[in-house]
Amino acid sequence: MPALKPTDFTAKITWLGRVSDREHTLAAEPLHEMALGFAGVSGEAHGGLTRPSCSRVVAQHPRGTEIRNTRQLSILSAEELSAIAAEMGVERLDPAWLGASVVVEGIPDFTRVPPASRLQGPDGATLVIDMENRPCNLPARVIEQHLPGAGAAFKAAARRAGAA
Numbered sequence: 001m002p003a004l005k006p007t008d009f010t011a012k013i014t015w016l017g018r019v020s021d022r023e024h025t026l027a028a029e030p031l032h033e034m035a036l037g038f039a040g041v042s043g044e045a046h047g048g049l050t051r052p053s054c055s056r057v058v059a060q061h062p063r064g065t066e067i068r069n070t071r072q073l074s075i076l077s078a079e080e081l082s083a084i085a086a087e088m089g090v091e092r093l094d095p096a097w098l099g100a101s102v103v104v105e106g107i108p109d110f111t112r113v114p115p116a117s118r119l120q121g122p123d124g125a126t127l128v129i130d131m132e133n134r135p136c137n138l139p140a141r142v143i144e145q146h147l148p149g150a151g152a153a154f155k156a157a158a159r160r161a162g163a164a
Helices: 078-088 138-146 151-160
Strands: 012-018 029-031 050-052 066-068 075-077 102-105 118-120 126-128
Touching: 075 078, 078 102, 078 151, 138 151
Parallel strands: 075 102
Antiparallel strands: 012 029, 012 102, 050 066, 118 126
C-alpha cells in the first residue's frame, strides 16, 4: 500500500476553471481565483460531498447509487495538454474545452501520479488525487465547436499521448 512520502516535485498552477452547468455544456469558465471547500469548487457542477455513481464506477456500484464524491476537480497537466494537441495535429487545446478545473505545469507524467498522492500548496491547502479520469468523447463536441474537424480525434490522441 502506498505511504505518504514527500517528494521534490513542484508545480505551478497555470489555469483555473469551473463547469457551472454541465447540462448546458462541458466547457469550463475561466476563473481568476477558486473558492474550495470539502464539497469542491463553489458553483461547480461536479461539486458536492456525494454524487450518483456513473459509468466510471458501475463495476462497484449500480448506476445512480449515492456515493462519496471524489471527482470534485479535474486537474490537467500543461505538458500533457500540449502532447495531446500535437497528437491531434492542432496548435493548442484550451483547458476550458475539456471542462478542466485546474491546470498544473511542472510535474512530469502527471497522469501517472498515484492515487492518494497529495498536491499541497504553500499555505497547506491540499488536494488528494483519487483516480485518473480517462479520456472520453464528451470534450469532442466542445473542441469541434472551436476547431472544426478536430473534435473526433481527441479521445484517441489523449490515450496515445498517455494523458487523461
